[in-house]
Amino acid sequence: MSLLHLAVISPLLLALLIPFLHKHFRKIHTGWFLLPLPAVLFGYFLQFISVTRQGDTVMETIPWISSLGIDFTVKVDGLGLLFALLITGIGALVVLYSIYYLSPEKEKLNTFYIYLLLFMGAMLGVVLSDNLIVLYAFWELTSFSSFLLIGYWNHRERSRYGAQKSMLITVFGGLSMFGGILLLNSITGTFSITETIAMSNEVVNHPLFTATLILFLLGAFTKSAQFPFHIWLPDAMEAPTPVSAYLHSATMVKAGIYMVARMTPVFAHSGTWVWLVAGIGIITLFWGSFSAVKQVDLKAILAFSTVSQLGMIMSLLGAGAAALHYGTIQDGYYIVAVTAAVFHLINHATFKGSLFMVTGIIDHETGTRDIRKLGGLMNFMPITFTLAIIGTFSMAGIPPFNGFLSKEMFFTGMLRIAEMDIFSFDTWGILFPIIAWTASVFTFLYSMIYVFKTFTGKYQPEKLDKKPHEAPVGMLIPPVILASLAVIIGIYPDVISGRLISPALRSILPALLDDSKAYEVHIYHWHGFTPELFMTIGVIAVGILLYKTLTKWTGVYRAFPEKLALNRFYDSGLEKLELGSLNITRGYMTGFIRTYLVYIFTFFVLALGVTLFYRNAFALDFSDVAPIRFFEVVLVAIMAISAITILFAKSRLTSIILLGSVGYTVALFFVIFRAPDLALTQLVIETVSVALFLLAFYHLPQINRKEEHMRFKLGNLLVSIGVGVIVTMIALSAHSNKSFKSISEYYVENTYKKAGGENMVNVILVDFRGFDTMFEIAVLGIAALGIFAMIRLRLTRGKE
Amino acid sequence: MFEAILWISVTFISLAMIGLIFRVIKGPTVADRVVALDAIGISLVSVVALVSLLLETSAFLDIILLIGILAFIGTVAFSKYLEKGVIMEYDRSGNS
Amino acid sequence: MEILMAFLVGILFMTATYLMLSKSLLRIIIGTGLLSHGAHLLLLTMGGLKRGAAPLLGENAPAYADPLPQALILTAIVISFGVTAFFLVLAYRAYQELGTDNMDRLRGKEGHE
Amino acid sequence: MNNLIILPILIPLITGVILIFFTKNIPVQRWVSAAGFLLMIVAAGMLVSHVYQDGIQTMHLSNWEAPYGITLVSDMFSALLVLTTSIISFFVVLYSFKSIGEEREKFYYYPVVSFLIVGVNGAFTTGDIFNLFVFFEVMLMSSYVLLVLGGTKIQLRESIKYILVNIISSALFVIAVAYLYSVVGTLNMAHISLRLSEVSDLTIITVIAVLFLIVFGLKGAIFPLYFWLPGSYYAPPAPVMALFGALLTKVGVYSITRTYTLFFYHDTGYTHELLQIMAILTIIAGVIGAVAFTDIKKIVIYNIIVAVGVILFGVSVFTENSLAGSVFYIIHDMNIKAALFLLIGIVISITGTSDLNKIHGLIHRYPGVAWTFFIASAALAGIPPLSGFAGKLLIVRSGFEAEDYIGAAFVLMSSLLVLFSVMKIFIRGFWGAPRAYKNEENAPVKWLLFAPALLTAFAVLYGFGTEAIYPVISMAAETLANPEIYINAVLKE
Amino acid sequence: MTDLEIAKFFAGIFILLGAFLSLVTAFGLIRLPDVYTRNHAASKSATLGVMFVLLGTFIYFYFVENHFNSRLLLGIAFILLTSPVAGHLIGRAAYNSGVKPTDLTVQDDLATAKKTLAAMDQQK
């Protein structure tokens, strides 16, 4: 096990220790034990920058299930490292923040931190695994730890709802991706991502390519809350705010982005990929920002904003993938889009992380997140206000914050897309910049709503539970760090461009950027009077206009039919699933044994009948039959008549007697077919059975057949005739297909010679097949025990 | 000749059995049925004897005694059932 | 003869099925009795009914009936006897506790109890 | 001559018989059965290692050469199942100590459980088709007794249905054997396989194959034949339910696997296609049922059906990999089903109900139970790296490789709904505001949790240690995929 | 006629007679009016019939096949012993369970006796 592996699973290992730490150091907030870990890991991963900057990678392998090609391979390359740094860096800040946010008296800190560590480890595993199966395992672990974190306050109905929803949707995606992984594996024969990328040509030309691609994208889209799977994210806001800041803005939701970026080299050669990723991304962008505007809960605004920002990154990745489709860099023509994606990924983590923390502070200090109750907080919490301004302005794409830079690049990418000629991009491509711009307007709008509705306007103390004041320092440090990052990156973007962005790009577009000099990222503040600049100015202008006239046009949202809301669709879908299943199940599981038997017998008749017919198996061969003798016919007649008469018997006694007569006739058959042992046994057994019948049925009421209707009888008759016919037909065919001599000859020869007996049947019973007999008497013994217990042991319900 | 006799006898007994079965089915009382069943049991003895003769084997002769025993036990059980409604009493000395 | 027996077995299975589909517990149990008779006869038939002496070496016959199916049937008979006895007692107890032998009333509510 | 192979059958048999003599002495009942079962685990473990080292183990009972006497055959598949059965039954017995109640203990509960295991292990081990029938009957008879033991109303009512269905399936088994005997004239499974491979006209064999599918399908609860199962398994107390859920259907599944790999592999275009369709329908039906109910017993019971479908799908694909997947999965499922049933047994003993609407917030007082359940549920759904995963991976991948995309997709998506159904229990029953229950104090939760917790731990180990088990499993799959290995081991010495 | 044929002849006679008696039994059982008379027919003639058949069988096996079969003799003895008892039990059971004799019945001694007994009990 290398140090790298240890780094990946160290959060999981620490999670095991948490219960002990929590139990024995009650006085210390459990979070303090956690804090060093992400910090140290962050430092550890920083070292790798020098490696990835050279275009090198580090790879370590521990064999796991090598027979299936599943090994725990950790690979650090530009993309993985970028994410690892995000996870550990923001992780450290979130842990610090949580120490002040969660009260050790009121909350179960041990479970909280176990979940958090599980998540952190899982996330590191996702971004650093080179083996798809291991990646998938960690992927599901993120879903589960997210489920647990969302349901942390599980006494709340909404928490449970949100947890279930997020789990269902993300696990659905995970399974789809698993299917994709397996399909991919059946094409390439490997689970290693590195090897798969090397084989991307074969993948693209495989007939199953599109299916594989879609399955992978389902995984990525659900995790990254892309339209229409985004509905889980707003409900996930039931989690404690540190969790939202960490999982639902900075890391987990980015796992989908990671996946798309990671698989771009494999899939991006096809236009489908470009279309789907860019298309879904842009729709998500628009829908998220559009929906965010109508929210009144600060966290909900941020949730929809996250959805929309993720859509933006996704669409950029899709647009950039075209570079691979064309197989050339073309002067960074499409690479700008990928660069923007990676860049915005970082930016989003900074400003959204800080905004979530700000929201947490507001919630913590005022007791509400409802913007209708808030207002004028500027005076009470100036630092928080400053942080919020930085965060929202960056989010809205206002210079000089980092969001502005990536937004500019985003417009560039979208404008480029319109010029592509994949599928129908030449005709529909023009929609991309238009939607992008519209969405940016809404982004601007909700950013303004967030900051100004909360911090400016009228202070409404009567609606608040407590008097607001500035948050404790510990709680402010993490958002301050993030906000300053947003500013620093905004001013000096090249701090990260060479160290983080270029190596990541190299991982996303390996074939194009093998030569490390091929493309160096440089981010400029000023491009000249480009269309992008005018678009930004337009966004701000229209945004301000819309903000001022907010009350006049929000009716638009009410016009949107509630019935078509995706949430409604999910809820009713789930309800219908349960109810429908219940109805279906109740429909056939009637509890009537007769129904079950009808199903069984019908299946018996149909399956065998169809097989007989379809395989043309029915055969009739008279050559090998014993002659029929008179008294045999008589016996057959007696038996048939007795059996059929039972059907019409009206009294229980008659039925039993007729059954007995069938049994005795069977014994006679045994006589004429030369089976003396059988005849003896059958006679005695039949007698005992009849006696038992009489004993048992002495207590049962007379047969009442009046309740049986004609249709009922007719159905039964049909089924029974079918059964009889099938049994006969197979018997005839089986008899006519005798292909081998029975092994019985051996018994005839050896019964005396080797077993020292003369009665073959008996010798078979006690010697050749004595084992059968032993367990046959065991069956009898068990039956006796059962009968004894059944009659003697009578538990009443209370004793159960 | 001998075989012919056997066949005739088989026919006789077969006919007899059919008659007895008729009685079993018809009743009218349970006692009638029991009587007929008893007779069937006894006739079965004859049938088995005849079959043994026809098949020229002594393998089935044990069955004869067996049927006799069973028929007897059966009849006793039946008649007790008829008479008392129970077949086995737990304690006869008591007022069962 | 095998062909005739095949038909007889068919009839036994038919009546057994019909009885098992009815509502009265008694008829159902009688159906199971018929069913096992049918199965045993079928096993015998499938072994071949060719003439031959009873499988006793004392018979000194040139050919014997196939002893193997006979042994199997014997086992099957005994087992089905055990099962039938158990079933009968169960029926008796069930009637005592539940007060009905009508299978329709023995359905049990799904998801309750 | 190696007599090891018979010990997993013989030990519980002797244990059971001895226990009959000490009916009223409950400590003896408990500890003798536990000791016997422990011994059985040891024997089964040794058997597995023997099979691993020396290949298929056979034993010609009564020393009669192969097709004439009864032969016990332990290939890796059966040895593994025997081992799993032994372990599960041991834990169920431990669990029963404080769960089943003294009345039942006095009325042959432990002997009958032993006999049940005799039947199950015997069915896994035997190499003779009629002997298989006999072991089925041992198993069924024991299950009848266990089902009805106690004689409550619901038990009596459901027993009738259960017995009726099984009588029918037994009769069908007999006629299936009869037909087969008519065609091939032998009963030894290896010999049957050998002779079947020499038959030129296979049409009737196909029909018989379908009949066998129906026979075993009734026991293994595949699609149109499983209707009896939910009601019957609902009635008995938790440990019995665990035994049934973990073992009984698996015997049916085992038998289908055995016959469809050893006998009926000549007309796969028809038989295995049919099996596949039925497997998929089984999955769908099971999932629908699992999702439908808000009763914890029902939910887990319907999950049995899903698992049966998944395993049989692997069998129907019929490649070495898919069979390996099925072997993986069947062992996993036995283990995890036992754990789940025992866990919901604990829940019922705490709350006194199995209605999910009346259970809330158990996690606050019983975190151990809750987390064990959580892990077991995740394992059930095949979440990596827990135990169901490797099997599902192999099955689905083989499905893709064999171009049975739809079936593989159903297997995959069944995981989601399975997870949904069991997480429903977790979310509604364990989460939520805590509440108090009557008789809560009387539930010996700590003792009861022991068995399922260990079984769940096995599930985790099984998942993580897949590589360690893999050679064993692939050996089992290899034997299944190549019938001649089996035939040679039995017939040519 | 050889010994063998003589034996066969006697065996045949016995068997035929026995079979005939069985037929008569059946005839009786069908034609006779009530359970008591039927019981009469069954227990007398059927027993005799079967004993004849068995005797014939025994003779045949003993003289022709040279096979002395003790169970056959035991069987004859058994039937001789039990058949009357069985008849008695059925008759009594029928009476006690209240089966009415046929209208042709002239006299019911047991009923009278029972009445007397009952009357005596009452007097006490």
Add this chain to the structure above:
Amino acid sequence: MKTNDVILQTVTKVTLFIIILFSIHLFFAGHYYPGGGFIGGLMTSGAIVLLLLAFDIKTVKSILPIDYIKLTAIGLLFAIGTGAGALLFDMPFLTHAYTYVNMPLLGKTSLHTAVLFDTGVYLVVIGVTMTIIQTIGESE
């Protein structure tokens, strides 16, 4: 109603003897003629049933104070023991051994471990049938 069963009881005593004799014959003849432990056991229990019919359960219990369930278990042990005996000689389970000996009076007779096995069957069958019958009888 109290009845007088003198006739039945007297005849029972005689027939009982015949039945038992017959059952023992069937049991021992098994290896050579039709019969065997199974049918022998059934006949023996037939005899006991006849006793139960003619007398009553309590009387029969005092004559034959047997716990039939334990009898079943003993029978099973017999059968298993016979099989397991072979294990001691490192032979497969249930391997039988036999030899022919010349006994005075009886002539050539075989000593066969299969008889032991059959004894197990015999005991089990008696045990089981009597358990069933007696349990039901007592429950009435």
